[in-house]
Amino acid sequence: MHTVKEAALITGLTIHTVRFYTDKGLVPSVQRNKDNIRLFDEESINWLYGAKCLKKTGMPIKVIKMYVDLCLEGDSTVPQRCALMMEYREASLVQLEEAKRLVVHLEQKAAQYQDILEHRTPDITNPGNWHKIKNEHTAAD
Structure with missing residues (x-):
């Protein structure tokens, strides 16, 4: 069994995020000891990895929770879960x-900067210098 801190280290999530995901019901297998401290087994770690991955896709927490609930309902929800993934x-x-x-x-x-470094083109990339370039062109016209 792992503590919140250990679960965070294992998954690469922050302690805050592990607690948040747990509080939002994204880790249904999380357990609590007699002091109400969260304890994570391998299944809980897998739920955290899953939530982390889905969150990276841009999936909102509410939809991830819906996905978790569908998973808990079993195989009959495979079509709905597949639709979410698609x-x-x-x-x-x-x-x-x-x-x-x-x-x-x-x-x-990067190629433009390489040209500047190799003196093939002047540096016109710095907005702070644009007024100088504009004045040079005006004076030459």
Whole structure:
């Protein structure tokens, strides 16, 4: 059995998040000792990992709770659980495409800075210097 602190270390969650997930009913197998202290077994750790993963998809706590409840109802809820996963899969694919666009942008910026470092182009990336560049162009025109 693991304490809240140990469960947090094992899962990579914060102590606060472990308590929050437990309080929200996302860890149905959590136990409590005679002093009402939460105790986590392997099943509880698995529920925490599951909640962590679903939260990373952007799934709200309320929907994760609905998923947990469906799991507890058993195999008859597999179609509903599958539908939930497909819905958030689509949302994750949208996030993935946005992340790819951001990587391309960062790669372009890095190439621009490499050109600046190698003196192939002037540094026009610093907004604090834009007035100087504008004044230089105005004076040259």
